[in-house]
Amino acid sequence: MLNFFNGFLQKKYSAKRVVLLAFIAMFFFAGCVGKPIEIEAPKASPKVLPPPISIADTSRKTPREIKEQNITLIAVGDNLIHKQIIREAKTKNSYDFTPIYEKIKPIVQSADLAFINQETPIAGEAFGYTGYPSFNAPTTLGDAIYAAGFRAINHASNHSMDKGKKAILTMIDFWKKYPKAIPLGIHASQEDRDSPKIVSIKGVKIGFLAYTYGLNGIKLPKDSPYLVSLINREIMAKEIDALRPLCDFLIVSAHWGNEYEHTPSKQQEKLANFLADHKVDLVIGHHPHVLQPAKWIEGKDGAKTLVYYSLGNFVSAQNKNPRMLGGMARIVLTKRDKKVSLENAELLGVVTHFEKGYTGFKVYPLSDYTGDLAKRHALSKEKLDINYLQKLYRSVVSKEFRADSAP
Numbered sequence: 001m002l003n004f005f006n007g008f009l010q011k012k013y014s015a016k017r018v019v020l021l022a023f024i025a026m027f028f029f030a031g032c033v034g035k036p037i038e039i040e041a042p043k044a045s046p047k048v049l050p051p052p053i054s055i056a057d058t059s060r061k062t063p064r065e066i067k068e069q070n071i072t073l074i075a076v077g078d079n080l081i082h083k084q085i086i087r088e089a090k091t092k093n094s095y096d097f098t099p100i101y102e103k104i105k106p107i108v109q110s111a112d113l114a115f116i117n118q119e120t121p122i123a124g125e126a127f128g129y130t131g132y133p134s135f136n137a138p139t140t141l142g143d144a145i146y147a148a149g150f151r152a153i154n155h156a157s158n159h160s161m162d163k164g165k166k167a168i169l170t171m172i173d174f175w176k177k178y179p180k181a182i183p184l185g186i187h188a189s190q191e192d193r194d195s196p197k198i199v200s201i202k203g204v205k206i207g208f209l210a211y212t213y214g215l216n217g218i219k220l221p222k223d224s225p226y227l228v229s230l231i232n233r234e235i236m237a238k239e240i241d242a243l244r245p246l247c248d249f250l251i252v253s254a255h256w257g258n259e260y261e262h263t264p265s266k267q268q269e270k271l272a273n274f275l276a277d278h279k280v281d282l283v284i285g286h287h288p289h290v291l292q293p294a295k296w297i298e299g300k301d302g303a304k305t306l307v308y309y310s311l312g313n314f315v316s317a318q319n320k321n322p323r324m325l326g327g328m329a330r331i332v333l334t335k336r337d338k339k340v341s342l343e344n345a346e347l348l349g350v351v352t353h354f355e356k357g358y359t360g361f362k363v364y365p366l367s368d369y370t371g372d373l374a375k376r377h378a379l380s381k382e383k384l385d386i387n388y389l390q391k392l393y394r395s396v397v398s399k400e401f402r403a404d405s406a407p
Protein backbone atom coordinates (compact mmCIF):
# COMPACT_ATOMS: atom_id res chain seq x y z
CA MET A 1 0.00 0.00 0.00
CA LEU A 2 2.74 2.41 0.99
CA ASN A 3 4.67 1.70 -2.21
CA PHE A 4 1.55 2.32 -4.16
CA PHE A 5 1.15 5.73 -2.65
CA ASN A 6 4.82 6.60 -2.68
CA GLY A 7 4.60 6.11 -6.39
CA PHE A 8 1.40 8.03 -6.43
CA LEU A 9 3.15 11.02 -4.87
CA GLN A 10 5.92 11.17 -7.40
CA LYS A 11 3.71 12.06 -10.29
CA LYS A 12 4.56 15.10 -12.30
CA TYR A 13 1.81 17.14 -10.74
CA SER A 14 2.54 16.30 -7.13
CA ALA A 15 4.28 19.57 -6.37
CA LYS A 16 1.43 21.40 -4.66
CA ARG A 17 2.17 21.20 -1.02
CA VAL A 18 0.36 23.19 1.55
CA VAL A 19 1.55 23.19 5.09
CA LEU A 20 -1.67 22.97 6.96
CA LEU A 21 -1.04 22.95 10.59
CA ALA A 22 0.21 25.11 13.37
CA PHE A 23 0.88 22.09 15.51
CA ILE A 24 1.05 24.04 18.69
CA ALA A 25 -2.60 24.93 18.23
CA MET A 26 -3.48 21.27 18.20
CA PHE A 27 -1.85 20.70 21.57
CA PHE A 28 -3.66 23.67 23.00
CA PHE A 29 -7.04 22.68 21.73
CA ALA A 30 -6.88 18.91 21.76
CA GLY A 31 -8.10 18.90 25.32
CA CYS A 32 -11.31 20.76 24.46
CA VAL A 33 -12.58 18.37 21.83
CA GLY A 34 -14.80 15.39 22.28
CA LYS A 35 -13.01 12.23 21.28
CA PRO A 36 -12.76 12.21 17.51
CA ILE A 37 -14.26 9.25 15.74
CA GLU A 38 -11.51 6.75 14.96
CA ILE A 39 -11.96 5.43 11.49
CA GLU A 40 -10.29 2.38 10.08
CA ALA A 41 -10.18 2.09 6.35
CA PRO A 42 -12.84 -0.30 5.14
CA LYS A 43 -11.26 -3.58 4.11
CA ALA A 44 -9.63 -2.92 0.78
CA SER A 45 -10.76 -4.95 -2.16
CA PRO A 46 -8.38 -5.58 -5.05
CA LYS A 47 -7.23 -2.35 -6.64
CA VAL A 48 -9.01 -1.39 -9.78
CA LEU A 49 -6.58 1.24 -10.95
CA PRO A 50 -3.11 0.24 -12.08
CA PRO A 51 -0.53 1.29 -9.49
CA PRO A 52 1.76 3.99 -10.88
CA ILE A 53 5.41 3.01 -11.09
CA SER A 54 7.37 4.22 -8.11
CA ILE A 55 10.25 6.44 -9.05
CA ALA A 56 11.03 7.44 -5.49
CA ASP A 57 14.71 7.45 -4.65
CA THR A 58 14.76 6.27 -1.06
CA SER A 59 18.46 5.36 -1.04
CA ARG A 60 19.57 8.52 0.69
CA LYS A 61 16.72 8.85 3.14
CA THR A 62 17.34 8.25 6.80
CA PRO A 63 14.79 6.05 8.62
CA ARG A 64 13.36 9.15 10.27
CA GLU A 65 12.72 10.83 6.94
CA ILE A 66 11.00 7.76 5.56
CA LYS A 67 8.59 7.68 8.47
CA GLU A 68 5.50 9.21 6.99
CA GLN A 69 1.81 8.44 6.85
CA ASN A 70 -0.39 8.72 3.80
CA ILE A 71 -4.12 9.19 3.99
CA THR A 72 -6.36 8.93 0.96
CA LEU A 73 -9.67 10.78 0.86
CA ILE A 74 -12.34 10.26 -1.73
CA ALA A 75 -15.46 12.32 -2.42
CA VAL A 76 -18.35 11.84 -4.82
CA GLY A 77 -21.32 13.96 -5.82
CA ASP A 78 -25.08 13.67 -6.01
CA ASN A 79 -26.65 10.40 -4.91
CA LEU A 80 -30.02 11.37 -6.32
CA ILE A 81 -32.57 8.64 -5.70
CA HIS A 82 -35.39 8.94 -8.22
CA LYS A 83 -38.42 6.66 -8.03
CA GLN A 84 -37.10 4.55 -10.93
CA ILE A 85 -34.07 3.66 -8.80
CA ILE A 86 -36.30 2.69 -5.87
CA ARG A 87 -38.44 0.56 -8.16
CA GLU A 88 -35.35 -1.21 -9.49
CA ALA A 89 -34.12 -1.93 -5.96
CA LYS A 90 -37.35 -3.64 -4.91
CA THR A 91 -36.88 -7.20 -3.67
CA LYS A 92 -39.50 -9.58 -2.31
CA ASN A 93 -39.46 -8.10 1.18
CA SER A 94 -37.26 -5.03 1.01
CA TYR A 95 -35.12 -2.76 -1.20
CA ASP A 96 -31.55 -3.63 -2.12
CA PHE A 97 -29.43 -0.81 -3.52
CA THR A 98 -26.07 -2.55 -3.18
CA PRO A 99 -25.78 -3.57 -6.88
CA ILE A 100 -25.62 0.13 -7.83
CA TYR A 101 -22.32 0.54 -6.02
CA GLU A 102 -20.63 -2.80 -6.66
CA LYS A 103 -18.37 -1.56 -9.50
CA ILE A 104 -17.23 1.56 -7.68
CA LYS A 105 -16.85 -0.06 -4.25
CA PRO A 106 -13.22 -1.20 -4.70
CA ILE A 107 -12.00 2.38 -5.25
CA VAL A 108 -14.19 3.76 -2.47
CA GLN A 109 -12.88 1.11 -0.08
CA SER A 110 -9.28 1.73 -1.09
CA ALA A 111 -9.56 5.17 0.58
CA ASP A 112 -9.11 5.86 4.26
CA LEU A 113 -12.20 8.05 4.24
CA ALA A 114 -14.93 8.50 1.65
CA PHE A 115 -17.53 11.28 1.36
CA ILE A 116 -20.82 11.21 -0.53
CA ASN A 117 -23.45 13.88 -1.13
CA GLN A 118 -26.72 12.16 -0.21
CA GLU A 119 -28.81 14.62 -2.18
CA THR A 120 -32.21 13.22 -1.22
CA PRO A 121 -33.76 12.03 2.07
CA ILE A 122 -33.53 8.39 3.11
CA ALA A 123 -36.05 8.54 5.93
CA GLY A 124 -37.76 5.22 5.27
CA GLU A 125 -41.25 3.87 4.81
CA ALA A 126 -43.11 6.09 7.27
CA PHE A 127 -42.57 9.09 4.99
CA GLY A 128 -43.56 7.33 1.78
CA TYR A 129 -41.24 6.45 -1.08
CA THR A 130 -41.27 9.29 -3.58
CA GLY A 131 -39.20 10.75 -6.40
CA TYR A 132 -39.09 14.21 -7.95
CA PRO A 133 -39.82 16.83 -6.72
CA SER A 134 -40.12 15.83 -3.06
CA PHE A 135 -37.88 12.82 -2.57
CA ASN A 136 -37.60 10.02 -0.04
CA ALA A 137 -36.00 6.58 -0.24
CA PRO A 138 -35.81 3.46 1.94
CA THR A 139 -33.25 3.47 4.74
CA THR A 140 -31.60 0.48 3.06
CA LEU A 141 -30.13 3.07 0.69
CA GLY A 142 -28.12 4.26 3.70
CA ASP A 143 -27.06 0.67 4.39
CA ALA A 144 -25.90 0.33 0.77
CA ILE A 145 -23.77 3.48 0.74
CA TYR A 146 -22.26 2.52 4.10
CA ALA A 147 -21.50 -0.98 2.79
CA ALA A 148 -19.88 0.61 -0.27
CA GLY A 149 -17.46 2.34 2.10
CA PHE A 150 -18.84 5.86 2.54
CA ARG A 151 -18.49 7.23 6.06
CA ALA A 152 -18.94 11.01 5.67
CA ILE A 153 -22.48 11.51 4.40
CA ASN A 154 -23.69 14.98 3.48
CA HIS A 155 -27.38 15.64 4.06
CA ALA A 156 -27.33 19.44 3.60
CA SER A 157 -28.99 19.91 0.21
CA ASN A 158 -31.94 21.73 -1.30
CA HIS A 159 -33.90 18.51 -0.63
CA SER A 160 -33.04 18.22 3.09
CA MET A 161 -36.52 19.41 4.10
CA ASP A 162 -38.48 17.49 1.44
CA LYS A 163 -40.16 15.44 4.17
CA GLY A 164 -39.81 17.93 7.01
CA LYS A 165 -38.13 18.06 10.38
CA LYS A 166 -39.29 14.64 11.54
CA ALA A 167 -37.62 12.98 8.56
CA ILE A 168 -34.37 14.77 9.34
CA LEU A 169 -34.45 13.57 12.94
CA THR A 170 -35.24 10.07 11.68
CA MET A 171 -32.16 10.14 9.43
CA ILE A 172 -29.95 11.34 12.28
CA ASP A 173 -31.25 8.40 14.35
CA PHE A 174 -30.73 5.99 11.47
CA TRP A 175 -27.00 6.78 11.28
CA LYS A 176 -26.56 6.01 14.97
CA LYS A 177 -26.59 2.33 14.07
CA TYR A 178 -23.22 2.92 12.39
CA PRO A 179 -20.96 4.56 14.99
CA LYS A 180 -18.37 5.31 12.31
CA ALA A 181 -20.80 7.15 10.05
CA ILE A 182 -20.63 10.94 10.14
CA PRO A 183 -23.85 12.50 8.89
CA LEU A 184 -23.14 16.11 7.91
CA GLY A 185 -25.18 19.29 7.60
CA ILE A 186 -28.25 18.17 9.60
CA HIS A 187 -28.51 18.49 13.37
CA ALA A 188 -30.85 17.33 16.14
CA SER A 189 -30.11 20.34 18.37
CA GLN A 190 -27.91 23.42 18.61
CA GLU A 191 -25.62 21.43 20.87
CA ASP A 192 -25.34 18.71 18.24
CA ARG A 193 -24.56 21.36 15.61
CA ASP A 194 -21.87 22.92 17.79
CA SER A 195 -20.10 19.64 18.51
CA PRO A 196 -17.09 19.42 16.18
CA LYS A 197 -17.32 16.80 13.45
CA ILE A 198 -13.76 15.51 13.48
CA VAL A 199 -12.50 12.16 12.23
CA SER A 200 -9.09 10.97 13.33
CA ILE A 201 -7.24 8.83 10.79
CA LYS A 202 -3.71 7.65 11.52
CA GLY A 203 -3.39 10.50 14.00
CA VAL A 204 -4.54 13.18 11.55
CA LYS A 205 -7.65 15.09 12.56
CA ILE A 206 -9.97 15.83 9.67
CA GLY A 207 -12.78 18.31 10.35
CA PHE A 208 -16.02 18.64 8.41
CA LEU A 209 -18.66 21.32 7.93
CA ALA A 210 -21.45 21.23 5.34
CA TYR A 211 -23.80 23.89 3.98
CA THR A 212 -26.57 24.25 1.42
CA TYR A 213 -27.68 27.38 -0.45
CA GLY A 214 -31.35 26.72 0.35
CA LEU A 215 -34.20 24.26 0.86
CA ASN A 216 -36.33 24.65 -2.27
CA GLY A 217 -38.30 27.46 -0.66
CA ILE A 218 -39.07 25.59 2.57
CA LYS A 219 -38.24 27.57 5.69
CA LEU A 220 -36.59 26.00 8.71
CA PRO A 221 -38.96 25.75 11.69
CA LYS A 222 -38.66 28.83 13.92
CA ASP A 223 -37.96 26.64 16.96
CA SER A 224 -35.12 24.76 15.25
CA PRO A 225 -32.99 27.07 13.09
CA TYR A 226 -30.03 24.71 13.67
CA LEU A 227 -31.72 21.84 11.78
CA VAL A 228 -29.97 22.26 8.41
CA SER A 229 -26.78 24.25 7.87
CA LEU A 230 -27.55 27.01 5.38
CA ILE A 231 -25.01 29.15 3.56
CA ASN A 232 -24.80 32.26 5.70
CA ARG A 233 -21.41 33.91 5.86
CA GLU A 234 -21.76 35.24 9.38
CA ILE A 235 -22.62 31.83 10.82
CA MET A 236 -20.16 30.03 8.57
CA ALA A 237 -17.30 32.29 9.65
CA LYS A 238 -18.10 31.55 13.28
CA GLU A 239 -18.33 27.79 12.76
CA ILE A 240 -15.26 27.55 10.52
CA ASP A 241 -13.12 29.69 12.80
CA ALA A 242 -14.17 27.53 15.78
CA LEU A 243 -13.33 24.25 14.05
CA ARG A 244 -10.14 25.36 12.29
CA PRO A 245 -7.78 25.17 15.28
CA LEU A 246 -9.16 21.78 16.33
CA CYS A 247 -8.24 19.90 13.16
CA ASP A 248 -5.27 19.33 10.88
CA PHE A 249 -7.29 19.39 7.70
CA LEU A 250 -10.60 21.21 7.29
CA ILE A 251 -13.15 20.21 4.67
CA VAL A 252 -16.26 22.21 3.80
CA SER A 253 -19.01 20.58 1.77
CA ALA A 254 -20.88 23.18 -0.31
CA HIS A 255 -24.26 22.55 -1.96
CA TRP A 256 -24.21 25.43 -4.42
CA GLY A 257 -24.06 26.59 -8.03
CA ASN A 258 -26.40 26.54 -11.00
CA GLU A 259 -27.88 23.28 -12.19
CA TYR A 260 -26.52 21.83 -15.45
CA GLU A 261 -23.76 24.43 -15.84
CA HIS A 262 -20.21 23.18 -16.30
CA THR A 263 -18.73 26.52 -15.26
CA PRO A 264 -18.78 27.72 -11.65
CA SER A 265 -21.03 30.73 -11.08
CA LYS A 266 -19.81 34.05 -9.73
CA GLN A 267 -21.46 33.20 -6.40
CA GLN A 268 -19.58 29.91 -6.19
CA GLU A 269 -16.29 31.69 -6.89
CA LYS A 270 -17.00 34.37 -4.31
CA LEU A 271 -17.94 31.84 -1.67
CA ALA A 272 -14.87 29.75 -2.51
CA ASN A 273 -12.71 32.83 -1.91
CA PHE A 274 -14.48 33.43 1.38
CA LEU A 275 -13.74 29.84 2.41
CA ALA A 276 -10.10 30.22 1.36
CA ASP A 277 -9.84 33.39 3.43
CA HIS A 278 -11.05 31.35 6.40
CA LYS A 279 -8.30 28.78 5.84
CA VAL A 280 -10.47 25.92 4.66
CA ASP A 281 -8.22 23.29 3.07
CA LEU A 282 -10.68 21.52 0.80
CA VAL A 283 -14.08 22.46 -0.62
CA ILE A 284 -16.29 19.67 -1.94
CA GLY A 285 -18.97 21.16 -4.19
CA HIS A 286 -22.16 19.58 -5.49
CA HIS A 287 -25.69 20.31 -6.72
CA PRO A 288 -25.28 21.27 -10.43
CA HIS A 289 -25.68 17.53 -11.40
CA VAL A 290 -22.86 17.96 -13.92
CA LEU A 291 -19.12 18.08 -13.52
CA GLN A 292 -17.35 21.37 -12.90
CA PRO A 293 -13.58 21.89 -12.67
CA ALA A 294 -11.25 21.54 -9.71
CA LYS A 295 -9.07 24.56 -8.97
CA TRP A 296 -6.50 25.75 -6.50
CA ILE A 297 -7.27 29.17 -5.09
CA GLU A 298 -5.39 31.35 -2.64
CA GLY A 299 -6.71 32.86 0.57
CA LYS A 300 -5.76 36.30 1.79
CA ASP A 301 -2.90 34.96 3.90
CA GLY A 302 -1.45 33.12 0.89
CA ALA A 303 -2.54 29.64 1.96
CA LYS A 304 -3.93 27.42 -0.78
CA THR A 305 -7.42 25.93 -0.87
CA LEU A 306 -8.41 23.15 -3.23
CA VAL A 307 -11.93 23.57 -4.62
CA TYR A 308 -13.90 20.89 -6.42
CA TYR A 309 -16.66 23.14 -7.73
CA SER A 310 -19.08 20.35 -8.62
CA LEU A 311 -18.67 16.59 -8.59
CA GLY A 312 -21.80 16.12 -10.71
CA ASN A 313 -24.12 13.16 -10.30
CA PHE A 314 -23.02 9.94 -8.69
CA VAL A 315 -26.24 8.13 -9.46
CA SER A 316 -29.59 9.41 -10.73
CA ALA A 317 -32.34 8.57 -13.19
CA GLN A 318 -31.87 11.87 -15.01
CA ASN A 319 -31.85 11.35 -18.73
CA LYS A 320 -29.55 13.90 -20.36
CA ASN A 321 -26.07 12.97 -21.56
CA PRO A 322 -23.98 15.53 -19.59
CA ARG A 323 -25.56 14.33 -16.33
CA MET A 324 -24.20 10.80 -16.83
CA LEU A 325 -20.64 11.93 -16.14
CA GLY A 326 -19.76 12.67 -12.54
CA GLY A 327 -16.50 13.05 -10.68
CA MET A 328 -14.63 11.45 -7.84
CA ALA A 329 -12.19 13.65 -5.97
CA ARG A 330 -9.21 11.66 -4.74
CA ILE A 331 -6.59 13.35 -2.64
CA VAL A 332 -3.62 12.14 -0.65
CA LEU A 333 -2.56 13.77 2.59
CA THR A 334 0.85 13.07 4.02
CA LYS A 335 1.86 13.44 7.61
CA ARG A 336 5.60 13.93 7.78
CA ASP A 337 7.53 15.27 10.74
CA LYS A 338 4.26 16.21 12.44
CA LYS A 339 3.17 18.32 9.46
CA VAL A 340 0.22 17.48 7.29
CA SER A 341 0.36 18.37 3.63
CA LEU A 342 -1.80 17.72 0.61
CA GLU A 343 0.44 15.78 -1.74
CA ASN A 344 -1.73 14.80 -4.61
CA ALA A 345 -5.14 15.67 -5.99
CA GLU A 346 -7.14 14.10 -8.76
CA LEU A 347 -10.59 14.37 -10.25
CA LEU A 348 -11.51 10.98 -11.68
CA GLY A 349 -14.53 10.41 -13.89
CA VAL A 350 -17.51 8.26 -12.87
CA VAL A 351 -20.37 7.15 -15.09
CA THR A 352 -24.02 6.59 -14.19
CA HIS A 353 -25.07 3.54 -16.15
CA PHE A 354 -28.64 2.37 -16.67
CA GLU A 355 -30.34 0.52 -19.44
CA LYS A 356 -33.61 0.63 -21.32
CA GLY A 357 -36.65 1.11 -19.10
CA TYR A 358 -34.51 2.56 -16.29
CA THR A 359 -33.03 -0.81 -15.31
CA GLY A 360 -29.62 -1.98 -14.11
CA PHE A 361 -28.41 1.19 -12.37
CA LYS A 362 -24.65 1.05 -11.71
CA VAL A 363 -21.88 3.53 -11.13
CA TYR A 364 -18.62 2.82 -12.99
CA PRO A 365 -15.23 4.47 -12.86
CA LEU A 366 -14.82 6.15 -16.25
CA SER A 367 -11.51 4.28 -16.58
CA ASP A 368 -13.44 0.97 -16.53
CA TYR A 369 -16.32 2.06 -18.73
CA THR A 370 -16.24 0.38 -22.13
CA GLY A 371 -17.74 0.96 -25.55
CA ASP A 372 -19.84 -2.17 -25.09
CA LEU A 373 -21.31 -0.87 -21.85
CA ALA A 374 -22.02 2.48 -23.49
CA LYS A 375 -23.89 0.67 -26.27
CA ARG A 376 -26.21 -0.79 -23.62
CA HIS A 377 -26.75 2.57 -21.90
CA ALA A 378 -30.33 3.80 -22.16
CA LEU A 379 -29.01 7.05 -23.63
CA SER A 380 -26.98 5.40 -26.40
CA LYS A 381 -29.87 6.33 -28.67
CA GLU A 382 -29.15 9.94 -27.70
CA LYS A 383 -25.57 9.58 -28.96
CA LEU A 384 -24.07 8.86 -25.56
CA ASP A 385 -20.94 6.82 -26.22
CA ILE A 386 -17.49 6.34 -24.76
CA ASN A 387 -15.97 9.12 -26.89
CA TYR A 388 -18.59 11.57 -25.72
CA LEU A 389 -17.88 10.76 -22.04
CA GLN A 390 -14.10 10.96 -22.41
CA LYS A 391 -14.28 14.18 -24.39
CA LEU A 392 -16.55 15.77 -21.82
CA TYR A 393 -14.20 14.65 -19.03
CA ARG A 394 -11.20 16.20 -20.75
CA SER A 395 -13.06 19.42 -21.53
CA VAL A 396 -13.96 20.00 -17.86
CA VAL A 397 -11.05 18.50 -15.93
CA SER A 398 -7.70 20.19 -16.43
CA LYS A 399 -4.65 17.99 -17.05
CA GLU A 400 -3.34 18.63 -13.58
CA PHE A 401 -6.24 16.71 -12.03
CA ARG A 402 -6.75 13.96 -14.60
CA ALA A 403 -6.35 10.33 -13.67
CA ASP A 404 -3.26 8.43 -14.83
CA SER A 405 -5.48 6.11 -16.73
CA ALA A 406 -7.33 8.91 -18.55
CA PRO A 407 -6.92 8.77 -22.28
Ligand SMILES: [Zn+2]
Nearest residue numbers: 119157158287
Ligand atom coordinates in the same frame (compact mmCIF):
# COMPACT_ATOMS: atom_id res chain seq x y z
ZN1 LIG B 1 -29.18 19.81 -5.05
